[in-house]
Amino acid sequence: xxxxxxxxxxxxxxxxxxxxxxxxxxxxxxxxxxxxxxxxxxxxxxxxxxxxxxxxxxxxxxxxxxxxxxxxxxxxxxxxxxxxxxxxxxxxxxxxxxxxxxxxxxxxxxxxxxxxxxxxxxxxxxxxxxxxxxxxxxxxxxxxxxxxxxxxxxxxxxxxxxxxxxxxxxxxxxxxxxxxxxxxxxxxxxxxxxxxxxxxxxxxxxxxxxxxxxxxxxxxxxxxxxxxxxxxxxxxxxxxxxxxxxxxxxxxxxxxxxxxxxxxxxxxxxxxxxxxxxxxxxxxxxxxxxxxx
Amino acid sequence: xxxxxxxxxxxxxxxxxxxxxxxxxxxxxxxxxxxxxxxxxxxxxxxxxxxxxxxxxxxxxxxxxxxxxxxxxxxxxxxxxxxxxxxxxxxxxxxxxxxxxxxxxxxxxxxxxxxxxxxxxxxxxxxxxxxxxxxxxxxxxxxxxxxxxxxxxxxxxxxxxxxxxxxxxxxxxxxxxxxxxxxxxxxxxxxxxxxxxxxxxxxxxxxxxxxxxxxxxxxxxxxxxxxxxxxxxxxxxxxxxxxxxxxxxxxxxxxxxxxxxxxxxxxxxxxxxxxxxxxxxxxxxxxxxxxxxxxxxxxxxxxxxxxxxxxxxxxxxxxxxxxxxxxxxxxxxxxxxxxxxxxxxxxxxxxxxxxxxxxxxxxxxxxxxxxxxx
Amino acid sequence: xxxxxxxxxxxxxxxxxxxxxxxxxxxxxxxxxxxxxxxxxxxxxxxxxxxxxxxxxxxxxxxxxxxxxxxxxxxxxxxxxxxxxxxxxxxxxxxxxxxxxxxxxxxxxxxxxxxxxxxxxxxxxxxxxxxxxxxxxxxxxxxxxxxxxxxxxxxxxxxxxxxxxxxxxxxxxxxxxxxxxxxxxxxxxxxxxxxxxxxxxxxxxxxxxxxxxxxxxxxxxxxxxxxxxxxxxxxxxxxxxxxxxxxxxxxxxxxxxxxxxxxxxxxxxxxxxxxxxxxxxxxxx
Numbered sequence: 001x002x003x004x005x006x007x008x009x010x011x012x013x014x015x016x017x018x019x020x021x022x023x024x025x026x027x028x029x030x031x032x033x034x035x036x037x038x039x040x041x042x043x044x045x046x047x048x049x050x051x052x053x054x055x056x057x058x059x060x061x062x063x064x065x066x067x068x069x070x071x072x073x074x075x076x077x078x079x080x081x082x083x084x085x086x087x088x089x090x091x092x093x094x095x096x097x098x099x100x101x102x103x104x105x106x107x108x109x110x111x112x113x114x115x116x117x118x119x120x121x122x123x124x125x126x127x128x129x130x131x132x133x134x135x136x137x138x139x140x141x142x143x144x145x146x147x148x149x150x151x152x153x154x155x156x157x158x159x160x161x162x163x164x165x166x167x168x169x170x171x172x173x174x175x176x177x178x179x180x181x182x183x184x185x186x187x188x189x190x191x192x193x194x195x196x197x198x199x200x201x202x203x204x205x206x207x208x209x210x211x212x213x214x215x216x217x218x219x220x221x222x223x224x225x226x227x228x229x230x231x232x233x234x235x236x237x238x239x240x241x242x243x244x245x246x247x248x249x250x251x252x253x254x255x256x257x258x259x260x261x262x263x264x265x266x267x268x269x270x271x272x273x274x275x276x277x278x279x280x281x282x283x284x285x286x287x288x289x290x291x292x293x
Numbered sequence: 294x295x296x297x298x299x300x301x302x303x304x305x306x307x308x309x310x311x312x313x314x315x316x317x318x319x320x321x322x323x324x325x326x327x328x329x330x331x332x333x334x335x336x337x338x339x340x341x342x343x344x345x346x347x348x349x350x351x352x353x354x355x356x357x358x359x360x361x362x363x364x365x366x367x368x369x370x371x372x373x374x375x376x377x378x379x380x381x382x383x384x385x386x387x388x389x390x391x392x393x394x395x396x397x398x399x400x401x402x403x404x405x406x407x408x409x410x411x412x413x414x415x416x417x418x419x420x421x422x423x424x425x426x427x428x429x430x431x432x433x434x435x436x437x438x439x440x441x442x443x444x445x446x447x448x449x450x451x452x453x454x455x456x457x458x459x460x461x462x463x464x465x466x467x468x469x470x471x472x473x474x475x476x477x478x479x480x481x482x483x484x485x486x487x488x489x490x491x492x493x494x495x496x497x498x499x500x501x502x503x504x505x506x507x508x509x510x511x512x513x514x515x516x517x518x519x520x521x522x523x524x525x526x527x528x529x530x531x532x533x534x535x536x537x538x539x540x541x542x543x544x545x546x547x548x549x550x551x552x553x554x555x556x557x558x559x560x561x562x563x564x565x566x567x568x569x570x571x572x573x574x575x576x577x578x579x580x581x582x583x584x585x586x587x588x589x590x591x592x593x594x595x596x597x598x599x600x601x602x603x604x605x606x607x608x609x610x611x612x613x614x615x616x617x618x619x620x621x622x623x624x625x626x627x628x629x630x631x632x633x634x635x636x637x638x639x640x641x642x643x644x645x646x647x648x649x650x651x652x653x654x655x656x657x658x659x660x661x662x663x664x665x666x667x
Numbered sequence: 668x669x670x671x672x673x674x675x676x677x678x679x680x681x682x683x684x685x686x687x688x689x690x691x692x693x694x695x696x697x698x699x700x701x702x703x704x705x706x707x708x709x710x711x712x713x714x715x716x717x718x719x720x721x722x723x724x725x726x727x728x729x730x731x732x733x734x735x736x737x738x739x740x741x742x743x744x745x746x747x748x749x750x751x752x753x754x755x756x757x758x759x760x761x762x763x764x765x766x767x768x769x770x771x772x773x774x775x776x777x778x779x780x781x782x783x784x785x786x787x788x789x790x791x792x793x794x795x796x797x798x799x800x801x802x803x804x805x806x807x808x809x810x811x812x813x814x815x816x817x818x819x820x821x822x823x824x825x826x827x828x829x830x831x832x833x834x835x836x837x838x839x840x841x842x843x844x845x846x847x848x849x850x851x852x853x854x855x856x857x858x859x860x861x862x863x864x865x866x867x868x869x870x871x872x873x874x875x876x877x878x879x880x881x882x883x884x885x886x887x888x889x890x891x892x893x894x895x896x897x898x899x900x901x902x903x904x905x906x907x908x909x910x911x912x913x914x915x916x917x918x919x920x921x922x923x924x925x926x927x928x929x930x931x932x933x934x935x936x937x938x939x940x941x942x943x944x945x946x947x948x949x950x951x952x
Contacts, residue, residue: 109683270776
């Protein structure tokens with residue numbers, strides 16, 4: 001990381017034609033980054049994959065550098081004896097729903113913060129951070145009491161509400177930043193040219209908002225997939241999510257190979273999803289550049 | 294709106310055990326009627342915080358016998374208990390049978406919040422254990438699991454003949470082999486058991502004073518020799534992160550011996566997590582033994598099925614099975630206990646946990662006086 | 668301000684801020700009241716300052732408060748400092764930039780407990796790092812790096828987990844700065860550092876503040892990293908809170924720690940945000 005920081009200013013050296021800049025330098029930086037990525041990702045994930053394949057009969061103890069024998073027994077065991085298939089379905093139904101609803105709830109407030117000035121705005125912005133400062137289990141316990149008392153007994157709906165409130169701060173903050181990036185002159189120009197409201201949104205707002213929308217969806221999705229306290233307290237016993245299972249394997253039922261299996265099941269689809277979203281993000285960018293250029 | 298919400302949250306948090314009396318009908322029925330009702334209910338949920346996958350497999354025998362489906366959710370020990378407390382005001386909760394460490398029985402009033410007394414109701418009731426390790430379940434809570442703390446060691450590094458047995462032995466071990474002994478002070482009770490038994494042996498407190506659970510400033514001050522004992526050899530031992538951390542690092546040859554639970558070691562060895570070479574003993578200066586209880590919450594959604602399940606879990610057959618699979622000490626006099634890691638005569642060194650709140654205060658005092666001072 | 672404008676603003680705030688205030692407000696209220704002896708799950712409610720006195724007097728609490736504040740500050744500033752140069756480098760797309768940016772963000776998807784578990788495997792007494800050092804001849808005996816007293820393990824994990832988050836927020840903001848502005852600055856002879864300090868940083872200060880605030884709060888409330896990789900001679904605030912709560916249900920004392928943790932999270936993050944704003948915008952809001 002240090003080397004990268006040291007090199008960063010070099011990329012900014014003035015060159016006659018900016019568009020050509022840095023292809024050689026980028027290659028060097030890419031090289032450095034690949035080494036870092038190895039430490040950053042390949043070593044830990046390599047370890048996780050190895051752990052998930054450890055044979056239950058032989059184990060993996062020092063001084064064995066690698067597991068003495070490999071088997072898929074752990075994968076079979078986790079799939080057949082835990083509620084993992086159910087948990088996968090629940091988690092992947094819950095998280096996208098939470099991400100979309102949170103975005104919808106956050107957008108008006110974010111718009112207001114970015115485009116209006118009003119007395120007490122600073123205080124209101126601080127107030128949106130409240131869900132972040134209440135510790136997880138405290139929040140979960142009282143949330144469940146509250147939800148029971150409101151007469152909501154659907155597990156899915158209860159966790160959905162709780163997650164939406166819990167992750168609203170992320171969406172509001174990110175969307176506020178996104179709305180701040182919308183340029184007023186573009187909105188004015190579109191209006192002066194007689195564009196319909198929808199056309200105005202499409203031309204002036206969407207390009208600048210797209211990265212923020214995606215960032216918000218990604219962040220909330222991840223948080224919801226990972227969240228344990230509320231999903232467990234409110235969801236038990238018939239609504240299991242992936243982290244509930246993971247926590248059991250890294251807690252009292254500590255079994256590293258099984259934990260590695262659940263970790264990979266939880267993490268790998270997310271990373272793939274991330275790659276897809278990056279592509280979406282990229283396709284949003286040229287539009288933005290085009291508008292600004 | 295806001296006021297209403299706060300009020301309702303308050304009511305939910307405050308109200309406890311609304312309907313304890315509601316099950317007197319059920320308890321007055323004959324066992325055959327209870328079983329019939331249980332079969333009609335058709336399902337039961339058991340909230341237990343460890344070994345859920347293995348329990349799910351074992352519960353298949355129960356489903357086969359009674360045709361009642363068993364749900365064993367994921368969850369933590371205190372998380373389960375908090376859920377039980379938080380939803381006590383609902384007419385029907387989610388929990389049919391709740392498992393807990395025996396000291397947790399002091400957290401609430403069983404007569405108000407759970408179904409019972411059951412000694413006369415359950416067929417196994419008269420033989421099941423309702424008082425264990427100094428904690429009285431009063432016929433509402435029954436033990437289904439017995440366990441023992443002690444020392445796990447690596448026989449390739451430390452021969453049993455050289456293994457420390459007394460407080461003085463440990464002192465000598467710390468100075469001869471610094472950094473080769475590990476124990477935790479949180480995330481599990483094995484380290485706290487070690488700490489408490491050192492304190493029991495090096496302080497002037499009498500046995501009854503030590504166990505009665507009362508707390509006073511004088512009593513806490515009398516623990517000072519124990520804290521000095523630990524501080525004098527601060528480099529002699531390593532504080533680990535949890536029960537499991539201790540055992541895994543022992544297995545990986547970082548330590549020669551650690552404080553551990555017998556049943557926990559047994560299970561980790563079966564899972565291949567800890568090497569089979571690791572052995573276990575109860576030192577002569579004594580370490581704590583205890584177990585876990587089951588209770589049926591007053592608002593259990595399937596109360597009859599819960600009683601049938603509780604009776605089944607504590608039966609001689611199931612307890613024999615638990616000993617085979619988990620190495621747990623059976624909680625039924627007719628069960629077979631031949632799979633334990635230690636010979637029976639060693640059980641004479643078993644001590645019991647001090648009562649609360651003293652039990653908790655010792656742990657906290659260890660943090661204040663030793664852990665933070667290192 | 669006209670009534671129409673007021674109504675518009677209130678209406679806009681309702682679904683987001685309104686929902687938060689209603690739901691979190693009631694939870695928050697209950698936690699504060701609990702620290703004064705109310706809202707007990709079991710037992711009588713009596714107003715009492717005893718819980719506050721007991722907690723505030725304890726050495727464990729004071730150490731935990733300082734420790735969590737330290738970890739949170741280092742994590743927030745460190746993550747942002749690492750993420751900025753990368754965000755600037757990735758501002759204009761180039762061949763492979765997509766892959767780089769995705770790879771760097773991958774830790775976002777790894778739950779804290781998993782990260783800590785993988786990390787422990789690597790730094791364990793006989794873990795691959797020690798084995799590598801011995802093999803290379805750097806050391807003769809393995810070093811005990813697990814649960815190190817300087818909390819380097821926790822800081823590393825925090826940076827690993829939070830740098831991508833800062834990168835995600837900063838990329839958006841840095842990409843929103845138009846080339847014209849940067850070119851103009853370059854034409855005026857501004858060096859790389861000046862361009863960062865006078866153009867990029869002020870124009871992305873909102874995103875930077877967002878990153879600082881969210882990372883600070885998350886790190887101040889850390890539980891998973893601390894219990895697995897943290898020093899054993901100090902507890903984090905969350906760890907202490909859970910310890911108290913799980914130690915024979917000392918809910919009231921746990922609530923005191925919880926309320927203080929909320930205070931630390933809110934106060935600390937706002938201070939950081941304020942300082943960054945003052946430094947970069949010279950006191951202008």
